[in-house]
Amino acid sequence: MGGSRSLPKRVLLSIVLMGFAGQVAWAVENQYFNVFLYNAVIPDPMYISHMVALSAIVATATSILVGAYSDARTTRWGKRKPYLLFGYPVWGVVTALFPTAALLRPAVLAAWFAIVWDCIMTFFGSTAYDANFNAYVVDATTVENRGFAMGIVSLLGYVSLLLIYGFAGFFIEAYGYFAFFYLVGAVVSVLGTLGALLAVEPQRRAESGVGVLSRIKESFSAEFVKKHKDVFLILLASGIQGMGYQVYFPYILLYIQHYLGFPLHIASLVVFVAILSGIIAAIPAGVLVDRLGRRTVALMALPLNCAAVYALSLVKGLPDAVALGIMWVSFSSVLGVAMGAWLRDLYPEEKRGEFSGYTILFNVAFTMVPGPLIGSWLIHAFGERRLINGEEAVIPAPVIFQVGAAIALFSLLPMLKVKETLEKRKVERESASQAAQRLN
Known part of the structure; x- marks a missing residue:
């Protein structure tokens, strides 16, 4: 264009x-x-x-x-x-x-x-x-x-x-x-x-003769995975974090409404305020990630985020819910910015579009399938039984936040194996700039 x-x-x-x-x-x-x-x-x-x-x-x-x-x-x-x-x-x-x-x-x-x-x-x-x-x-x-x-x-x-x-x-x-x-x-x-x-x-481009299945097969060959192992490690870390998130998130409004006892509009407002804090946190997070590095910020934000999620299980009233909700989404926002930048730094240049698809695979299928199932099992095992609209209901229990936080914390293992990418990208840009100047 x-x-x-x-x-x-x-x-x-x-x-x-x-x-x-x-x-x-x-x-x-x-x-x-x-x-x-x-x-x-x-x-x-x-x-x-x-x-x-x-x-x-x-x-x-x-x-x-x-x-x-x-x-x-x-x-x-x-x-x-x-x-x-x-x-x-x-x-x-x-x-x-x-x-x-x-x-x-x-x-x-x-x-x-x-x-x-x-x-x-x-x-x-x-x-x-x-x-x-x-x-x-x-x-x-x-x-x-x-x-x-x-x-x-x-x-x-x-x-x-x-x-x-x-x-x-x-x-x-x-x-x-x-x-x-x-x-x-x-x-x-x-x-x-x-x-x-x-x-x-835009103007139609010539269609590639390379088959989709051939490209996917190449991406998962032993040689390619070994060469680009860091991107797969961060995809794995992102997937683990997402799995922990999905243990509790599908049930969070139900938890606030039925376990804490707030009306649906109040439950929605609690999440509304939390999301607003995430927007505010995302602005300085981007600057922080570019200055301190993706790895540094991610490794700091993850345990803080997990602590905030765990603390949600201790909520007793509306002020607690609002305050801890703000902490949860704010740290989630910072972590998301850091992980997103880190991952995109590691995308193979010739396969950026393809690896965007793999990000969906790791962040959707690998998280939204097991995560809610774990949450459902926990609710059935530890949740309180009540009557809702004349039917027996199982109320989401605080344990979903505790287990979700614990699962997400395991993402530290693959994250610690991957080096910082910020300085590497800066060096690459400087080298490219110097090469361009020499050509001129």
């Missing part, structure tokens, strides 16, 4: 519209699908763990396969645009229809209908967003303006989280789940489709 540092307005608007629509949909799917399944269908966390795990598998498989297919095929309408125009409106419709599961009986049938429906929603969401919107952002930007574009996408993620957590609880209590999901579905369909229509794809 040229070498300009600024993005064309139409491209920027398309990124904002599709990015916001997608982030809203994922924010709702990641938390309020779980809340709806528990509160309106069946109060058993086992079904939440099944839903999270199966949708994670669908998301990973879809993003890899559909992404590879769109890489290899160019239609007369473009490479990404057909998938965007198809995916976003259907994604919104499927999201809007999710609460129809509550109309079915018995509750077990309704629960499995919701799980399957979430997987269908995830397929269209991953087709539109994970596989093609993310690729479109890279296609439509250059080295000069890609950082700005990715900053916009990241900001949209935080804005959508703040909006959902600050608004959803009040809206659901006032108008119910059906109206909430109808509204979310409409936002996703309308804004996503508008963004897709505005999308401007």
Whole structure:
């Protein structure tokens, strides 16, 4: 799209519209699908763990396969645009229809209908967003303006989280789940489709003759893994941290609502305030990571984050929940910035796109499958039994935070085996600059 540092307005608007629509949909799917399944269908966390795990598998498989297919095929309408125009409106419709599961009986049938429906929603969401919107952002930007574009996408993620957590609880209590999901579905369909229509794809590039499976096979050859072992170690560390996170996160609103006894809108506000602190922490975290180094900051942030997560199990009242929630998300934000920069420093230059896919594999499938299952088992083993809407329910227990923190702490083992990358990258940049000056 040229070498300009600024993005064309139409491209920027398309990124904002599709990015916001997608982030809203994922924010709702990641938390309020779980809340709806528990509160309106069946109060058993086992079904939440099944839903999270199966949708994670669908998301990973879809993003890899559909992404590879769109890489290899160019239609007369473009490479990404057909998938965007198809995916976003259907994604919104499927999201809007999710609460129809509550109309079915018995509750077990309704629960499995919701799980399957979430997987269908995830397929269209991953087709539109994970596989093609993310690729479109890279296609439509250059080295000069890609950082700005990715900053916009990241900001949209935080804005959508703040909006959902600050608004959803009040809206659901006032108008119910059906109206909430109808509204979310409409936002996703309308804004996503508008963004897709505005999308401007770059000039079509020659398609590579190298097969996707051949590239993947090469990446996992013994020689390649040995040469790039550091990137796999950090992927492993990131996956372990994510697994610990997924032990408790799918149940956090339910924990605040049913274990601590706060109304849903208060529970949502607690998470809202915590996320806001994460945004604030992310700004200085980036500066800190560039000055002190990725490894140094990550190794400091991890134990602090784990301590904050463990402390969430000790919450007794609203002030505790807010204060510890701020600590938890703030340290998580710092850790995420450090790990993200460290990992991207280590990406093989010739396979950056491919390794972005492996990041999804390690951070989604390898975390969202075992993590919620562990959390569900812990809740069943240690949770309190109560009646909710006339049915026996198992209430999430504090142990999910304790175990989640312990699992995440194990990521220190692979992290300690990887050296700092900041100075190495600085040396490489200086060498490249000196070489360019000599040529001139």
